[in-house]
Amino acid sequence: MTDRPEPDDTALDPAAMMALLTKQQQSVHYQQAAFVWLIELAWGIAWGVGFLILWLIDGAKPAFSIPLPTAAVTFALLVAAAIVVSIVLGVRSSKGVRPSAASAFQGTVYGATWSVSMVGVWLFASGLQFNGMSGDLVAIFYPVAYVMMTGILFLFSAALYRAKLMIYLGSWIVLIAVVSPFFGYPNHYLFLAIAGGGALLVMSIVVARYTAGLRRKAAGHV
Amino acid sequence: MSELDPVIHAQARLRIVSALATLDADEAITFPRLQELLDMTAGNLSTHLRKLEDAGYVGVSKTHEARTPVTYLALTRSGRRAFEDYTEALRDLLGGTS
Numbered sequence: 001m002t003d004r005p006e007p008d009d010t011a012l013d014p015a016a017m018m019a020l021l022t023k024q025q026q027s028v029h030y031q032q033a034a035f036v037w038l039i040e041l042a043w044g045i046a047w048g049v050g051f052l053i054l055w056l057i058d059g060a061k062p063a064f065s066i067p068l069p070t071a072a073v074t075f076a077l078l079v080a081a082a083i084v085v086s087i088v089l090g091v092r093s094s095k096g097v098r099p100s101a102a103s104a105f106q107g108t109v110y111g112a113t114w115s116v117s118m119v120g121v122w123l124f125a126s127g128l129q130f131n132g133m134s135g136d137l138v139a140i141f142y143p144v145a146y147v148m149m150t151g152i153l154f155l156f157s158a159a160l161y162r163a164k165l166m167i168y169l170g171s172w173i174v175l176i177a178v179v180s181p182f183f184g185y186p187n188h189y190l191f192l193a194i195a196g197g198g199a200l201l202v203m204s205i206v207v208a209r210y211t212a213g214l215r216r217k218a219a220g221h222v
Numbered sequence: 223m224s225e226l227d228p229v230i231h232a233q234a235r236l237r238i239v240s241a242l243a244t245l246d247a248d249e250a251i252t253f254p255r256l257q258e259l260l261d262m263t264a265g266n267l268s269t270h271l272r273k274l275e276d277a278g279y280v281g282v283s284k285t286h287e288a289r290t291p292v293t294y295l296a297l298t299r300s301g302r303r304a305f306e307d308y309t310e311a312l313r314d315l316l317g318g319t320s
Contacts, residue, residue, distance in 0.1 A: 008234035014315040024240040028259050096255025100248030
């Protein structure tokens, strides 16, 4: 084996080496974050379209109405699709990386917290129904509780992953959750579609622009 | 302190070390994923990784996942320190204060 230097075995001047270092790290960050905007987009569509469909059960009567079972199943399918997109893309972005014991623990507990919270909200609602909560109130309680839970978990993720954008998104989502009941049934669904779905779509654009910026900065050396 | 570490001071190895430095301490990455992130050929990556491993800057651990052999790579403690020193030396050369 000869020791003939290959082209990339040589060094450039210090400024070019510093630029190479910076661009390489930006390239890695871009490649790992390239899918995040799609997750936000999936949730923006799920909430935007999903809550709009729930609103259409009674919101546009008598001109138009979607039967309750159809609306409920469509909403559930949209949310399920967003969950699948989140899991698939989330796994893909961390592909090939073996987490440290600490971050594996954080990830597992965070993931489990979503499941525990969702089941907890459902059981809490069941308990309230057992104690006489009416159907009208159920239609207020479920969306508000789930949206508020999502906002709180976004804030939790901001702390866990030092993601400052999630502080704004999480706070906004908690705020719209607690404001929405004051619009009354069924307009609280319309409010959540616009203010919740809309916020996620805006976040998707913000994240897409950020990652596109990283890609542009990182371009040119590979 | 403006001596540039010759092990890191080559384009390919600087790119490898910079990419590995984005991982948290105790994290590791598979060879194919690193190759994909760097867009390098397997042969080229292996050659430079060997030099980094010989210098004690990169640790290689081999394991099995679902009966498939997997090679994980990560900066060692001294590799991370060497990268920090190299970055500082570059900044010194470029007239930085830190």
